[in-house]
Amino acid sequence: MQSFSVPLQLFIEGSIMSSVIDFDGVIHHMSPELLRVLGVSSGRLQDVPDRSLLKLLPEVRARERLMLLRRAISGRRPCVLRSVVGGTQFITHIFPLDQHPEVPQSSAFSLHLRTEGRVERDHFPPGSDYLEAEHNDFGPLALLTKREAEVLALLSEGADGPEIADRLHRSAETVSSHQKSLYAKLRCPSRMHAMIIARRAGLSMRDVPRILSPRSESN
16 A cells, blocks of 8 residues: 655644644644643643643643653654543544654654544554553543442443343342432433443443542442
8 A cells, every 4th residue: 555644734734633742741732622622721832831741731641641652752653542531532643753844853743533432452453552541531420439430331331230230249229329329420311311421431341440539439
């Protein structure tokens, strides 16, 4: 298959959510929509202190993302990152940049795509460097207890009440109580609305430990 290249400027000037960040975490480009997703309401990069990734995101998330960018840059190898921001799942394709007149050589260009539903490693070509962020912003899902999050994750997989009770080794009445509680916390009038929230975040059982806070370790 014949290869081709696309000018970087087309992404920078377009409406696609994209970013160019160097090895030190300095942001050379970030699309307005992405900035708004990350909490910069003006959508202007000049409103990010020092144009720094470490100033844009909470520290633990910023350092994790910078580590992954550095991994791609140092290894000269593209990678794919799954993360959740504000309860929305993103798949980010990270490409190390060659020499470019507008950005330093030690930089990476990223495409940030909103996706829904469960994402698995095998959805990408064999050999792809696929990573999942450990530090995320699960939005309203962060209100859930461990059991409520597990129940919702299984609901989003299509499991019914008896199946969930069996998999969690709980009674049907206990599972029903967890369902009512999580619906109330998420302000959902029905199972369908709760599943939409779960699908938006790509929620699965492997996410449950990532969304827990110290107070939500209870059953």
